Structures are given as C-alpha cells and as structure tokens.
Amino acid sequence: MTPMTSMTPAPGPASGPSGMFGTVLIANRGEIALRIIRTLRRLGVRSVAVYSDADADARHVREADVAVRLGGGYLDIDRILAAAAATGAQAVHPGYGFLAENPVFARRCAEAGLVFVGPPPEAIEAMGDKIRAKATVSAAGVPVVPGGAEPGDDLAEAAERVGFPALIKPSAGGGGKGMVLVRSAEELPEALESARRTAAAAFGDATLLIERFVEGPRHIEIQVMADVHGNVVHLGERECSLQRRHQKIVEEAPSPLLDAEARARMGAAAVEAARSVGYTGAGTVEFIVQGTTGDYYFMEMNTRLQVEHPVTELVTGLDLVELQLRVAAGEPLPLTQDEVRLHGHAVEARVYAEDPSRGFLPTGGRVLALREPADVRVDSSLAEGGTVGSDYDPMLSKVVAWGPDRASALRRLDGALAATTVLGVPTNIAFLRALVTHPEVVAGDLDTGLVERHLSALVPHGGVPDDVLAATALLLHHDRVPAEPADPWDVPDGWRLGEAAWTTWRLESRDGVREVGVRGLPAAGAEVRLPEGPEGRTTRARLAVDGDDLLVTLDGVRRRYAFARDGRGDTVWLGRDGDAWALTRHHLGDPGDRAGAGGTGDGVVRSPMPGTVLVVKVTQGEQVVEGQPLLVVEAMKMEHTVTAPLAGTVAELPVRAGQAVDMDAVLAVVRRDGES
Structure with missing residues (x-):
C-alpha cells in the first residue's frame, strides 16, 4: 500500500469488525511496528505509522496503511497526538520502548479521546518506579529481592546496608539498560556516575536503586493478561537467563527449570502483583530465581508487551497483540486460567547490528543482501537496500523456532540462524549459533552469568577462513x-x-x-x-x-x-x-594493515563505532598513561570508553562532547614524550 505522508488524510472508520477499533496508530518503529501492523491487517483494522526523518524509508513506513512524518522523534507526544487526530485513529499502540511505559503519554492519550493500548497510567507509575513497585508487591505477599533504597537515600550508604556484590539499576528503567554490577565499595563511585548518565539519557530520570545481587541467578518472567472486568491470567513463563551486560540475547518458553507446581506458584505470584496495581492489558512480571534452591524474588514489572513475546505466542497459540487490542476495546479475556495450555517449546534469538569480535560494539551500514529463513518465525525490520544507523537500538530482527520439545526447538533455531544472511552490516549471528549449541545451553543448565563465563569460546576469533x-x-x-x-x-x-x-x-x-x-x-x-x-x-x-x-x-x-x-x-x-x-x-603498492579502530600502536585513537562523543575526559596537551580513559562514545544507548594506547601527551583532540562521529573517525592522537 502507498503510505500517506501528509497531516491531512481522511479519518478512518469509527469502528472495526465486532466493535474493534477502526484505525490504530502505532507510536513506535522497526520490527515491533511491523509486528503490530501484521495483527491489525488480519483483524481488518487500518494501521497508522509514524516516523522520524531517519526512518523515512523504513519498512514500517512502507507497510502501514497510512504513515505520518513526525519531524522530531518518537518521544514527541504532541506530534504523535496530532498524527492520531489527523488520521482518525481511535487508539494508540505504544509497542515497547520509547513512550510505552510513560504515564504522561497514557494520560495525554486519554485527554485527547484516544484509547491507550496498555495499562492505566496509575499502574504504569506504580510499577515504573522500581522502589515503589517492590513495596507494593511485597505488601501483596510477593517475595522481593533483599535490600533496596528509599527515595533520597545516599546510595553509598544503601550499598553498605545491602552488601556486595550489589546491583545498581535505574528506577525508571527496563530492558537491563543502565544496570551495573558492583563487587566492592571502590567500584561504586564510577558505577553510579555511569548508571545515572545512562538512566537520564535512556529514561529521562536519573533516579537509581541498589539491591543485593543474587549469585548464580536465573531470570524467569511470567506473562500476564488482565481485562477491565477484573479477570487476570498468566500465560506461563519465559526463561531469559542468557544475557550479556544484563541485555537478553536468547529467550525460551517454557523454562527448563520449572515444573508444573513451580509454574503455578510463580504464576499466582505474578497475578497478585498485577492485581495489586489494578493492571489491565499485557504485562510481564520478572523474577530472579536461585537455580539451586528454586527460591524466587520479584524484580520488576514491565507494563508493556515484551520483545520476547513471540515465544509465548508459539507455545500458547495466542496472539498477544490481538488480546491487547480486545482488552483495550473493553472486551473480556476469552479464556480462563484453566484453559491456558502450553504446547511444545519455543526459542528466540535476537539478531543485533553489533560486532562480537570488537566487544559487541554497535555497527551500521547499508544492507547489501538479505536472506531470512522461511520455515520459522522471523520478526524483522530489515530490507535489502535499507540503512542501519546509530539513531536507535541495534536489534535488527528476532528469529524464533518452535519444536515439540526443547531439543528440537534448539536444533531448528540453529538451522534457521545458519540460513540467515545479512551482508553489509556486521551482526552477531555466528555468536548466536555458538551460544544455542553450547553444551550447557543444550543441557538447560543456565544462569545470567553463563555468557560472560564462556565469552572467549562463543566469540569467533579465527580470522578469515x-x-x-x-x-x-x-x-x-x-x-x-x-x-x-x-x-x-x-x-x-x-x-x-x-x-x-x-x-x-x-x-x-x-x-x-x-x-x-x-x-x-x-x-x-x-x-x-x-x-x-x-x-x-x-x-x-x-x-x-x-x-x-x-x-x-x-x-x-x-x-x-x-x-x-x-x-x-x-x-x-x-x-x-x-x-x-x-x-x-x-592494489599492489598500497599501504598494508589498516589502523585498528579504538587505538593504534602509533597513538592514533579512533572511534570504535558510529555514535556520539558523550564525554571528553582529557584536554589537549595533557599527560596520560597507557590505558587511561580519554573519551566516552555512545551509540544506541550503549557507552564505550576509549583509552590511551600508550603513555605520552595528548597532541590532538579534534572532537568535543556532543559531536557525532563515524566508525574509525580520529578522536585523539597521543604522542610519546620526545616525539614530534
């Protein structure tokens, strides 16, 4: 369909089939926008996409029925509401990320006469503040992670109460962004500085909390659905223990750890957590589970659809986006807890634009060739000829395989990843294949530290075959x-x-x-x-x-x-x-080895990724030692500290804080003392 890009398209129908919305605006981008469009199309509902200038040629813009340019970005509430009014939308689906867990946006939608496809703003506020959320669910009888901090507390003092190792987390955050593991008091000041900076940039709120880190934990989350009639059910669990830097990489349903009794017990706790805040719609209650004892603790609740929701859909046969829309339209849930059935096993792998051999730094470029497997589910925003930039999260797609049992699902996922080709943009696909075939993963012996422990074996270092x-x-x-x-x-x-x-x-x-x-x-x-x-x-x-x-x-x-x-x-x-x-x-006679990104033996320091210079820690003429931090470069909400490759004097410093830089751009030149 040809998208409309003006702000004056004719309004859509007032309602769709069976009382469903006639037009829904998607306040998001990429693979989640395309995922929502797919369900809307099946339901006969008109879809409205919005887009930033960086996304003018993106797939979600081309595939929506109507597309409206925002001009600024996906956090511009006024322009999103204006787009909804201009296109006759009755509802707004926020997807995940951006404004999905923003109570101000939910209220503004209601004030504009739009249905926000998500929970009430009060529930978003209650669960969005992790400190308040822990107190709320604890009062409802749900076990919480030991430790914590009250608003206004000195975090250094709170850390002493909690003890080490401790985990610093943005209070308003989610998705693992900004989380920092601290093992000693000496590490705390720098960790707090980095976590505050990330929290402010990613979530607009620099408030942090600190809690005891559970050693050898498993990350297991429960999918809940609630309607406006007081019905709340859980749809089983997802195992999300395969992580790196607290970012999920591979998720599966059900968890190989839980039996039916443990599933029922944790599911009931998740339902109580949702009831405690008057929740409606789709939400995920996340738990830290001690793998040896099975003890579980509430960690947080994500008041939105999750990236990993496809594995739940494949084992339940339910379309979670459709359930979200029907609940938002006032319909009761179509099933009771006793009617929820799990069939087989599903595993999802996230394909990122990142280079594992260079410390998983974000990459970019133009997609020169693309092949995606046809015999599994692929939720993707990729298109041949499209450009992957540094403006947004580096996740490109999700490859999801189902099998009658866990072993067959893992084999199918590995085969699907082998059949996935992205040329022009370095990705983590080879790393994913190594991970899903690792003996401990195949055995189901998982915890959140597995990837870091085996990183050297998982990251290919063999050069070009x-x-x-x-x-x-x-x-x-x-x-x-x-x-x-x-x-x-x-x-x-x-x-x-x-x-x-x-x-x-x-x-x-x-x-x-x-x-x-x-x-x-x-x-x-x-x-x-x-x-x-x-x-x-x-x-x-x-x-x-x-x-x-x-x-x-x-x-x-x-x-x-x-x-x-x-x-x-x-x-x-x-x-x-x-x-x-x-x-x-x-050609023969050309220079030999190119200087490596990040630093070289001659003192030229290059950007390891396309992004923005966040912090400049030195000045021109300053004496530095080898390994001393020089700058911090940020891309896709990820920070990378660039260090001095040798001891000497900062002879050149051609960049400043806030400046955009390309991969391999010169950031600084360090000269050994005595060199001209």
Missing part, C-alpha cells in the same frame, strides 16, 4: 578474466611461455592484509596460492556464479556463498552458515 579468502580472490579474478579467452595473450594476467602468470590479490579484513595468488581460469579450474605457513599453500579451485550465489570448490569441497559488493566495488561481502566477511581489494 581459507575458503573465504579463496572465494574472494576467485571472484575478483573471474571479473577480470574471460571464461574462455579467444587468445591466451588476451588474458589480463599475461602469459609466460607454456603457462599463465600468477595474479596476486591483496585482501584486507579487520585482521589485516592477506595475499592470495590465482593462476588460470576460475570457471574452468584455477590454481590458488593461499597464505598458509611461511611459504603458502597451492591448491586447485573452481568458481561458478549461480544467480546471487557463488559456488566454490576448494580442496574437493564445494561451498555455497551469498555475495554482494559495496557501491565502489572494492569490497566484497561473502556469507555462509550465518557468518559474514567483508574483504577489501588493495
């Missing part, structure tokens, strides 16, 4: 050499008497520059000299182009690759089995 080097060199050679030259002297490589000459291709990746020699015709069979060992290794290889794929036979093994070139044609992207590599062609 020989077959990828060979495939790239063969492709570049194929572009230059005709398949069947009419005259051997016409071959660009030239000929020696009796044999073709070698052509050396210099291929640069983030691991450095490697030289690969090719002699002969790739389509008919060529010799390839690979940079193995001190003298290299020579073997035979053959290349065929099959549409958007390359078929390369090397050492008797044929492999299939997706491939794409960047706009200049100098960089080739190859993808197979869920992994991707970018190799850039260099």
Whole structure:
C-alpha cells in the first residue's frame, strides 16, 4: 500500500469488525511496528505509522496503511497526538520502548479521546518506579529481592546496608539498560556516575536503586493478561537467563527449570502483583530465581508487551497483540486460567547490528543482501537496500523456532540462524549459533552469568577462513578474466611461455592484509596460492556464479556463498552458515594493515563505532598513561570508553562532547614524550 505522508488524510472508520477499533496508530518503529501492523491487517483494522526523518524509508513506513512524518522523534507526544487526530485513529499502540511505559503519554492519550493500548497510567507509575513497585508487591505477599533504597537515600550508604556484590539499576528503567554490577565499595563511585548518565539519557530520570545481587541467578518472567472486568491470567513463563551486560540475547518458553507446581506458584505470584496495581492489558512480571534452591524474588514489572513475546505466542497459540487490542476495546479475556495450555517449546534469538569480535560494539551500514529463513518465525525490520544507523537500538530482527520439545526447538533455531544472511552490516549471528549449541545451553543448565563465563569460546576469533579468502580472490579474478579467452595473450594476467602468470590479490579484513595468488581460469579450474605457513599453500579451485550465489570448490569441497559488493566495488561481502566477511581489494603498492579502530600502536585513537562523543575526559596537551580513559562514545544507548594506547601527551583532540562521529573517525592522537 502507498503510505500517506501528509497531516491531512481522511479519518478512518469509527469502528472495526465486532466493535474493534477502526484505525490504530502505532507510536513506535522497526520490527515491533511491523509486528503490530501484521495483527491489525488480519483483524481488518487500518494501521497508522509514524516516523522520524531517519526512518523515512523504513519498512514500517512502507507497510502501514497510512504513515505520518513526525519531524522530531518518537518521544514527541504532541506530534504523535496530532498524527492520531489527523488520521482518525481511535487508539494508540505504544509497542515497547520509547513512550510505552510513560504515564504522561497514557494520560495525554486519554485527554485527547484516544484509547491507550496498555495499562492505566496509575499502574504504569506504580510499577515504573522500581522502589515503589517492590513495596507494593511485597505488601501483596510477593517475595522481593533483599535490600533496596528509599527515595533520597545516599546510595553509598544503601550499598553498605545491602552488601556486595550489589546491583545498581535505574528506577525508571527496563530492558537491563543502565544496570551495573558492583563487587566492592571502590567500584561504586564510577558505577553510579555511569548508571545515572545512562538512566537520564535512556529514561529521562536519573533516579537509581541498589539491591543485593543474587549469585548464580536465573531470570524467569511470567506473562500476564488482565481485562477491565477484573479477570487476570498468566500465560506461563519465559526463561531469559542468557544475557550479556544484563541485555537478553536468547529467550525460551517454557523454562527448563520449572515444573508444573513451580509454574503455578510463580504464576499466582505474578497475578497478585498485577492485581495489586489494578493492571489491565499485557504485562510481564520478572523474577530472579536461585537455580539451586528454586527460591524466587520479584524484580520488576514491565507494563508493556515484551520483545520476547513471540515465544509465548508459539507455545500458547495466542496472539498477544490481538488480546491487547480486545482488552483495550473493553472486551473480556476469552479464556480462563484453566484453559491456558502450553504446547511444545519455543526459542528466540535476537539478531543485533553489533560486532562480537570488537566487544559487541554497535555497527551500521547499508544492507547489501538479505536472506531470512522461511520455515520459522522471523520478526524483522530489515530490507535489502535499507540503512542501519546509530539513531536507535541495534536489534535488527528476532528469529524464533518452535519444536515439540526443547531439543528440537534448539536444533531448528540453529538451522534457521545458519540460513540467515545479512551482508553489509556486521551482526552477531555466528555468536548466536555458538551460544544455542553450547553444551550447557543444550543441557538447560543456565544462569545470567553463563555468557560472560564462556565469552572467549562463543566469540569467533579465527580470522578469515581459507575458503573465504579463496572465494574472494576467485571472484575478483573471474571479473577480470574471460571464461574462455579467444587468445591466451588476451588474458589480463599475461602469459609466460607454456603457462599463465600468477595474479596476486591483496585482501584486507579487520585482521589485516592477506595475499592470495590465482593462476588460470576460475570457471574452468584455477590454481590458488593461499597464505598458509611461511611459504603458502597451492591448491586447485573452481568458481561458478549461480544467480546471487557463488559456488566454490576448494580442496574437493564445494561451498555455497551469498555475495554482494559495496557501491565502489572494492569490497566484497561473502556469507555462509550465518557468518559474514567483508574483504577489501588493495592494489599492489598500497599501504598494508589498516589502523585498528579504538587505538593504534602509533597513538592514533579512533572511534570504535558510529555514535556520539558523550564525554571528553582529557584536554589537549595533557599527560596520560597507557590505558587511561580519554573519551566516552555512545551509540544506541550503549557507552564505550576509549583509552590511551600508550603513555605520552595528548597532541590532538579534534572532537568535543556532543559531536557525532563515524566508525574509525580520529578522536585523539597521543604522542610519546620526545616525539614530534
């Protein structure tokens, strides 16, 4: 459908089928906006998308029935309400993130005569303040994490009461953003500074709380649904223990830890937590569970739909967005607690624009090629030709697999990730495959520290495989050499008497520059000299182009690759089995290894990611020691501290706080003492 982008489209119908809304505005973007559009389309409800200038060409803009430009961003309440009025929307679905848990927005919707598809603002306030939420649910008999702090408390004193290790959390936050684990009093001041900065930037509220950290915890959450008629049910649990820096990576339903009795007990506690604040709609009550004892403690309640809701949908057969809409329209829940049934097992993996080999720093770029599996559920905002920037969260898509049991669901998810290809934007897909096949994950022996403990084994460090080097060199050679030259002297490589000459291709990746020699015709069979060992290794290889794929036979093994070139044609992207590599062609005589991002041996400090300089901690001319923090760069609500690569003097400091920078942009230059 062609989206309308003016502010004066005709209003939609007053109501839809069976009393459902006729038009719903989605105050969000990306994969969640597309997910909501899908349900609205099935229900025959007109969808209205809103978009920022950065999202003008985004998929959710193209696929909605109507799209309205906001001009500013997704936090501009006035413009969102104006868009709803101009398009005749009766309801606003906030998705998750942005304004989804903002009680001011919920009230403004009501004042404008719009239905907010979510809980009452009073419930958002009660659960949005984690300090108040703990007191509320504790009074309702729900166990809470030991420790805490009252508003206005000195957090250093609260930390002493709670004891270490302790967890600092934004009171108004969610999704793990801003959470910092502190193991000693010495770590506390810097941790508080970072957590306050993140909380203020991400949630507009720098208030923090601190609580005892439960060692070896599992993160298990209960999905609840409540209507305006007093009915509250839970839809089972989700295991969300596979995390990194308190950010969920892989979620599943049901949890391999809980039996039916434990599920019923925790579900009942979640229902009581929802009742305690007069909750309506979809919500998630999150618990920290001690894996050895099974003791559980209320952690927080997210008053919205969760990123990981698809695993609940796959095991219950329910559309949670449809339930949200029907509850918001005043309908009673269509089922009782006894009618909730869980079937099989579902596992979800989050695909992020990030580079695990560089500390999971956010990435970006243009999507040159995209392939997503067809036999599992994929909630995705990706489109070939689209651009992934640093304006928003780095999550690109969710790959979700169902199976009759946990083992089959994990196998299907691994296969689906292997069939996922994103070229042009580095992603975490290879890391996800390593994680879902890790023996402890397969055994269900999970806790929130598992990923960090096994990070070195999960993150690929093997560099560019020989077959990828060979495939790239063969492709570049194929572009230059005709398949069947009419005259051997016409071959660009030239000929020696009796044999073709070698052509050396210099291929640069983030691991450095490697030289690969090719002699002969790739389509008919060529010799390839690979940079193995001190003298290299020579073997035979053959290349065929099959549409958007390359078929390369090397050492008797044929492999299939997706491939794409960047706009200049100098960089080739190859993808197979869920992994991707970018190799850039260099002509002989070009400089060798490119300076690595983040810092170099010559003192040039580069930005490790596209983003914004948040803090500059030094001044030009200042003496620094190796490893001293120089700047903090922020992208997608993630901070990265850039340090001095050597001891010396800050000779150049070309950036300032608030400045946007590209990946590999020069942030500072540190000169050793005595150097000019």
